[in-house]
Amino acid sequence: MKLFLLVLFFTSLQLASYANADNFVVQDGNTGLSRDEVRLIVSSWTAEKQQAAATDDAALYDLLNQAVATKKMAQEADLLTPEKDGDDYWRKEMVLHKSMQMYMMRRFLNNMEMPDLNALAEERYKTQKEKYAWVPEKRQSSHILIACAPPQCRYETRSDDIKAVQEALKxxxxxxxxxSMSEDRVTGRNGGKLSLAVGVADPGIDKAYRQALFDLDTVGEVSPIVPSQFGMHLIKLDAIEPGYYKTYAQVRDQIVKDLSDEYKKMxxxxxxESYRFTDETRIDDAAIREILAPFKE
Known part of the structure; x- marks a missing residue:
């Protein structure tokens, strides 16, 4: 089968050599691909496809086959007419118009010269330092867990176990x-210590745990019993990592990216706006209202 495909492939390339007048390097009947078309098509392939086409003739044949099939279908779409195909023609035109609009926007952005944004970036660092540079305080902690699931999880449910833990801590x-006693066996093996420091707004940590941890004032202090979705905790504050501001150099790239995105959007x-209605716009009000009449309440 592979040999058969290769024969067809090289036969098609041989036929294409007779189409120099049309500058086709691949041709099937009235459909052909020029050198520039093939170059752009290849550039749109993934690196994996490019390598496969360069090293495997069968893969190259299949990819070119797909490209020609795509062009044949597009040529068939070009044959649609409003007289013969009605709304199908206009649906095709709407798809083309939207695609062309997106293409022109991308082309505009690709060809657009960006201004030097460094001075603006430095100014934004100063005026929006909280947004870009502030790293909130984090706290390291350990805990002892007496596990129980809501809604049954109340102090009374595990009061004997809680009292036993409190007595042991004396x-x-x-x-x-x-x-020896925490029912969180993951942290329990490490003396109850959480592997990550906790921020006051960290979404990955239970809210009740976070609030209780940040209510502690001094390192080494242990909280009262704290109920959470996992059970009852005793929480110890191990260390405080003070909040700080990142330097401009650390956040410059993000600020420049935001400014660049804002400039492009503008x-x-x-x-x-340059393509909106002009002074030469004419609207057939009667025709538009007739089209919209069925949608009136």
């Missing part, structure tokens, strides 16, 4: 009690 370290808006 004579043993928090880490020792966590290792310029695209100006481009769209």
């Amino acid at each position: 004579t043993r370290s928090f880490e020792e009690v966590a290792e 310029r695209v808006g100006e481009l769209n």
Whole structure:
């Protein structure tokens, strides 16, 4: 089968050599691909497809076959007429218009010269420092968990276990009690210590846990019993990582990207505006109202 495909492929290339007048390098009947078309088609392929086409003749044949099939279908769409095909013709035109609009926008952006945004970026760093540079305080913590699931999870449900933990903490370290009595076995093996520092707004940590942790004032302090969706916690504040501002160099790329996106959005808006109604616009009001009449309430 592979040999058969290769024969067809090289036969098609041989036929294409007779189409120099039309500058086709691939041709099937009245459909052909010029050198420039093939070059752009190849540039649109993924790196994997490009490599396959360059090293495997069968893969190249299949990819060129797909490209020709696409062009044949497009040529068939070109044959639609409003007289013969009615709304199908206009649907095709709407698709083409939208595609052309998107293409022209991309072309406009690709050819657009960007201004030097460094001075603006430095100014934005100063005026929006909280947004771009502030890193909130984080806290390291350990906990002892007495597990229970809501809505049954109340102090009374596990009161004996909670009292046993509290009693053990009078004579043993928090880490020792966590290792032997915490029902969170993942952190329990490490003295109850959470692997990551917690921010006051971290979405990955239970809200009740976060609030209780940030209510603690001094390192080493242990919270009262804290109910959460996982059970009852005793939380110890291990360390405080103070909030700080990143330097301009650390956030410059993000600021420049935001400014660049804003500039492009503004310029695209100006481009769209340049194609709006002009003083030469004429609207057949009666015809438009007739079209809209069925949609009146």
